[in-house]
Amino acid sequence: MKIHSPMDAVELSRIRAIGEKVQQLQKEGRDIVRLQIGEPDFTTPGHIIAAAKAAMDHGQTHYAPNRGLASLREEISRKLLRDNGITADPATEILVTSGCAEGLYLVFMGLVEPGDEVIILEPAYISYLQLARAAHARAVPVHAKEENGWLPDLDELRAAVTPKTKLLVLNTPGNPTGVVYPREVLQQIAALAQEQDFLVLSDEVYEKLIYGGAQHVSIASLDGMKERTITINGFSKAFAMTGWRMGYLAADARLILPMLKVHQYAVASSNIIAQSAAITALQAGESCVEEMRREYARRRQFLLDAFAQIPEISCVAPAGTFYIYPNISGTGLSGTEFADKFLMEAGVATVPGTAFDSFCNSHIRLSYASSMESLQTAVSRLKGMLKK
Numbered sequence: 122m123k124i125h126s127p128m129d130a131v132e133l134s135r136i137r138a139i140g141e142k143v144q145q146l147q148k149e150g151r152d153i154v155r156l157q158i159g160e161p162d163f164t165t166p167g168h169i170i171a172a173a174k175a176a177m178d179h180g181q182t183h184y185a186p187n188r189g190l191a192s193l194r195e196e197i198s199r200k201l202l203r204d205n206g207i208t209a210d211p212a213t214e215i216l217v218t219s220g221c222a223e224g225l226y227l228v229f230m231g232l233v234e235p236g237d238e239v240i241i242l243e244p245a246y247i248s249y250l251q252l253a254r255a256a257h258a259r260a261v262p263v264h265a266k267e268e269n270g271w272l273p274d275l276d277e278l279r280a281a282v283t284p285k286t287k288l289l290v291l292n293t294p295g296n297p298t299g300v301v302y303p304r305e306v307l308q309q310i311a312a313l314a315q316e317q318d319f320l321v322l323s324d325e326v327y328e329k330l331i332y333g334g335a336q337h338v339s340i341a342s343l344d345g346m347k348e349r350t351i352t353i354n355g356f357s358k359a360f361a362m363t364g365w366r367m368g369y370l371a372a373d374a375r376l377i378l379p380m381l382k383v384h385q386y387a388v389a390s391s392n393i394i395a396q397s398a399a400i401t402a403l404q405a406g407e408s409c410v411e412e413m414r415r416e417y418a419r420r421r422q423f424l425l426d427a428f429a430q431i432p433e434i435s436c437v438a439p440a441g442t443f444y445i446y447p448n449i450s451g452t453g454l455s456g457t458e459f460a461d462k463f464l465m466e467a468g469v470a471t472v473p474g475t476a477f478d479s480f481c482n483s484h485i486r487l488s489y490a491s492s493m494e495s496l497q498t499a500v501s502r503l504k505g506m507l508k509k
């Protein structure tokens with residue numbers, strides 16, 4: 122039997138595929154340093170785990186409201202105002218989701234129609250392109266360049282807009298390059314969105330992980346943008362809560378409604394135990410986040426210093442996230458060849474740049490959400506590999 126599916130054009134994650142290859146190599150007894158995945162190596166802070174245990178002990182084991190626990194939405198609303206300058210009514214303008222991953226899915230399923238055009242600023246997190254395909258939309262890449270600090274050229278962006286443009290996907294701080302969009306650039310994008318009447322999805326999951334004085338600005342806080350922006354954020358990266366699957370989105374009530382429909386039928390409500398823990402995460406303050414951020418900053422500096430001493434490798438210093446995106450073209454290899462050789466010969470798993478932008482074959486992405494010891498091993502293996 123031939124099976125046709127509306128998902129035929131959608132690819133499985135290449136990063137997960139590298140993870141499976143790593144597992145296979147480990148099973149064969151190889152010692153692999155895993156820098157391919159964007160997952161904090163820290164365990165969730167103890168007070169958040171304790172809050173989840175207490176929630177269960179107090180019988181918080183039932184369905185939560187579809188939009189999420191009212192008290193969590195109120196905390197999120199306060200956080201959005203305090204940190205991001207966004208006003209969002211907890212009753213109608215916030216939706217608690219199962220990770221940012223679900224938030225992204227809701228935007229594409231709830232707001233994007235077949236034939237719509239979606240502008241993706243590449244290199245970009247792999248989900249955006251695949252979700253555009255899942256929605257039967259046309260993905261329109263605009264390629265940011267390394268020499269421009271991984272910011273898009275505004276003229277190229279303007280040229281990519283057509284009457285069919287429905288949505289622009291923005292990710293700041295950005296995976297995989299670590300770019301943090303300055304306010305002036307966001308203002309120009311905001312002006313274009315209003316002039317050409319399209320929506321903006323602003324994925325801000327790395328908001329708290331910024332370095333060297335960079336400042337995070339939420340595009341929804343700029344004049345005229347609240348009504349056309351869907352702001353997505355969550356707990357995975359900042360609070361080391363990847364496994365809890367906790368996120369949220371904020372948008373105008375009229376945009377929330379179609380997304381609520383998808384959420385209702387796909388998920389019903391996000392895990393109530395994780396929601397209770399998320400309330401504590403927001404209420405308890407961010408000293409734990411700051412502690413982890415400082416450690417990421419130390420690791421980032423270690424990699425920048427190490428790469429500065431390797432003539433075949435150059436790198437734009439990432440202002441945010443826990444990724445670094447070096448240019449390896451000085452080795453004479455493509456990103457794909459390099460990532461393959463680095464894994465097979467040196468036992469270090471990374472992701473080739475082509476996973477994030479089909480034109481970006483001179484780069485690899487490394488995650489420094491891994492112990493300093495693994496990073497040191499990776500660098501010494503890299504030096505050994507390049508000497509051969």
Ligand SMILES: Cc1ncc(COP(=O)(O)O)c(C=O)c1O
Nearest residue numbers: 159220221222246296355357368
């Ligand atoms: C840019 C970006 N957005 C969203 C996600 C998904 O995060 P979550 O764990 O909250 O689903 C990731 C995860 O790697 C990411 O890098």
